[in-house]
Amino acid sequence: MADTPELPGPSRAARALQPLLHDVVICVAAPAFAASPRDGQLRGARADGFYDHDRRLLHTLCLLLDGREPEPVGVQPLGPDRVRFTSVHRYPGDPTDDPTVIIERERTAGAGETVLLRNVGTVVRRLRVALTAATDLADIADVKRGLTGPAVAPSAPRAGGPALVWRSPTGRVRVRAVECPDGPVTAAGPTHGTFTWPRVELAPGGSWLIRLTITGRATPDPPGHPVAASPHVPWSDPVVRGDRRLIGLVRQGLAELRALRLADRAGRGSARFDDQFIAAGCPWYLTLFGRDSLWSARMLLPLGTELARGTLWTLARRQGTVHDDFREEAPGRILHELRPAESRHGHGLLLPAHYYGSVDATPLFVSLLVDAWRWGLPAAEVEALLPYAERAMAWIVRTCGKDEDGLLRYYPRPGGLLHQSWKDSADAVRDAAGRRVEPPLALCEVQGYAYEAATGLADLLHSRRATARARRLRTWAAALRRRFADAFWIDAKEGPAPRYVAIAVGRDLDPVTGPASNMGQLLATGILDGDGCADVAAWLAAPELNSGWGLRSRSAAVPGFNPLSYHGGSVWTHDTAIAVQGLCAAGRPAEAALLADGLLDAAVHFSYRMPELYGGDARTGTSPAPLAYPAACRPQGWSAASGVAVLGALLGLCPDAPRRRLRLRPLPPGLLGPLTVSGLRLAGADLSVRIDHAGRTTVTGLPDGWEVDTGGGAGSDTGAGAGPHLPG
Incomplete structure (x- = not known):
């Protein structure tokens, strides 16, 4: 559903606008997802954040090396639920403009992210690494309206390892730093929390990895919610050969x-x-x-x-x-x-x-x-x-x-x-x-x-x-x-x-x-x-x-x-x-x-x-x-x-299970090139359909007792049973 813009009156400010998504990188594992700008830095703007069950768990997760943001160089989807953001950290005093420290952040919906630092140079690098996190625990409807809520103050519990926790009447979230070589300094302020590693030493060819887990959801837990x-x-995995x-x-x-x-x-x-x-x-x-x-x-x-x-x-x-x-x-x-x-x-x-x-x-x-x-x-x-x-x-x-x-x-x-x-x-x-x-x-x-x-x-x-x-x-x-x-x-x-x-x-x-x-x-x-x-x-x-x-x-x-x-x-x-x-x-x-x-x-x-x-x-x-x-x-x-x-x-698929008949009316040869599909499902059976250059149709894997109707055209063929593998 779209919001229709309205002009502000002469004595009041313009309303917030729905965030645009054309350059947002989204990874999803329903009911969780993460929305990020293309550099991977979550800054509390627009729709940025980790979400679960319509609740924004984090809107800020910002990485600094020696007090500076890394320079982004690329984003690579690794699947619907994961994405990798690659950036570099350069040194003005180096004799070359080439980067010597590469940062790879892999973000996974519903889980969290890893941060990997790699020294590809020839000298030891000593870095101060900091991750700042914050949230408003906003409802997705408010985010869609372009609203950002007041910051929720975090706490840093002493038990259970390095962690930051946020709680409000409508949501809760916990961010834990795990799988890191050295425990971070954890600080919780009124608007944000920070994990800091004051001295990370990277030998030439060396690497340093941390993993953050981000868990949380809306409260109270909605009863009966999916x-x-x-x-x-709950579906088959078809193999299609033909039009790329x-x-x-x-x-x-x-x-x-x-x-x-x-x-x-x-x-x-x-x-x-x-x-x-x-x-x-x-x-x-x-x-x-x-x-x-x-x-x-x-x-x-x-x-x-x-x-x-x-x-x-x-x-x-x-x-x-x-x-x-x-x-x-x-x-x-x-x-x-x-x-x-x-x-x-x-x-x-x-x-x-x-x-x-x-x-x-x-x-x-x-x-x-x-x-x-x-x-x-x-x-x-x-x-x-x-x-x-x-x-x-x-x-x-x-x-x-x-x-x-x-x-x-x-x-x-x-x-x-x-x-x-x-x-x-x-x-x-x-x-x-x-x-x-x-x-x-x-x-x-x-x-x-x-x-x-x-x-x-x-x-x-x-x-x-x-x-x-x-x-x-x-x-x-x-x-x-x-x-x-x-x-x-x-x-x-x-x-x-x-x-x-x-x-x-x-x-x-x-x-x-x-x-x-x-x-x-x-x-x-x-x-x-x-x-x-x-x-x-x-x-x-x-x-x-x-x-x-x-x-x-x-x-x-x-x-x-x-x-x-x-x-x-x-x-x-x-x-x-x-x-x-x-x-x-x-x-x-x-x-x-x-x-x-x-x-x-x-x-x-x-x-x-x-x-x-x-x-x-x-x-x-x-x-x-x-x-x-x-x-x-x-x-x-x-x-x-x-x-x-x-x-x-x-393919012109039109099944009729009560009459045990499959009607096929594919597009004519001049409009549809050769097409082979295996892994279709009909009445619980695996079905394959092949259409050649001349429009001849071959069907294999029909359920027992079924017949195929191709309109009486010449060159059609049917088979029963599991059916052989059909070459493209």
Whole structure:
């Protein structure tokens, strides 16, 4: 959610601004992370610090050698959770400008850091080494608002070795110096503490190492809050051969998702049932977000159903049961956001620890269960989760029933989120003239989600012989589809197609004009007919929305377009990936390939670590690489999962576990080069798919009794059993 700047009044100071993140180095091991400037020195500025469970444990950790800061020379990521900062210490009296003392700081999220000094010169060096530490133990919501709290005074306990300890009513932290050759002098002042080694002697070729452990968290410990996940990763590890860009995006994305895992152990009573899910993103959203966690799990279904199961159970346990205006809770509604405590987010926004202000998480919950069922989620899990899905669907039907137009609208409370779908910034919905449009609103993609949830749940109920309930849902969905067709289409005066889908309709079914990316998320829901899919595909591929690097959130041809705004023209990684999925599902391969190619090219420029969103400037033959949105989270869950989503879409994977049939519709040979993927998971079996230069498809590892449908094309082949290793 973005903060919208406001101009200061004539007699008051400007408010603090949200810290920018474009040059911040983040390492994460959820629920912990560390955010650092590129020199590694934490100075108490911006978002600097070590964090755990939304609490900043340290905001200052500054290294001095002989009273001087080292000179930074490089930063090297060592994985999603670790980073190395290298700097040098030079001597003005030396006959050379070359450094003779090299400093390497390895920082690890959730653990601490090591400091290694190496003498690469030819003379003995004697150094005074000091590390200064301080903290405000601030809540992440305050940090996001650009606030720094008052310094918390440390203490230096005598027992337990060299340590500094900070305590406040909201948090605690302990920093210990371990594995150091000589004990430091430890001093605790009113604003900071210091470890000092007055005389460190380094012989030529010698080294000196210390390790700091940093432990702490918010207090009191929030009951039932998710915790760090076990080492077990709830998805398979695929091997991809083909487009190097796709290989890099999948590999890096999965590494980041491993670091973003959290676990909910409530209610299962065994470590074996460590229900895992993907946190939304770091640094601002390193927690359970219904919408984000559901989409991440949905995108990873080609790698198994275990993550989907964990995500569904985590949200099912927190499904709404009562009416609560402050939490915006209602029976059947799915949670939007979980925090350790109530928090203020600026601009009058006050959110409870359990907040339900999302209109889209509830239908997405239903659709994830349906999709997981089709991918082979065990029948016992489907049966156990089905009542939660039916309660979620009941909330959707009731909410639409209360609306005068029968649509799924949101009506935010004062002090809650103004917009309650994925475009949730205050200016997320604008018309073609650039004017903000206020709720209540019925967003186009939310109607698609509701339709898809109803038809999918009807299929699931029908398979369980609940034919009457299934029939009622299909009837309801058909009526929603008709209402959508009547209300959402807008005639275009000019453009790539004669009409487009409104981003939303307001009161009296007034459509919000101006093409936006939201309509791309309709393509796979079934709410559009074939002509509608063709019109939407034309808009998504046109330069007004397709920047050349991905799908813009708002057309560049209308007033209010801003390529570096949160939702007014930037490119969202996950939004582009969902559009690619939809285009493939709707039989629009050329448009899918166009968007996928731009996204994969952007991934190269971001070293495959895709930001939450990035600039929507037009790509030209000489344009530079796209810029990340300055305050974008990176890593971000659904951005990291987008590589697998694109992979599944390009392969055209469409499983149907109840009928034991796998449908494959890969992109045609002219649009997709040869591609081999092993390590996919279908109904618990390892699956491999190979597509050669001519588009011939080979599938091995199908579960027993399954068949593959490649559309009757010549040259397809299937195999059963484990299947041989497929060469690239």
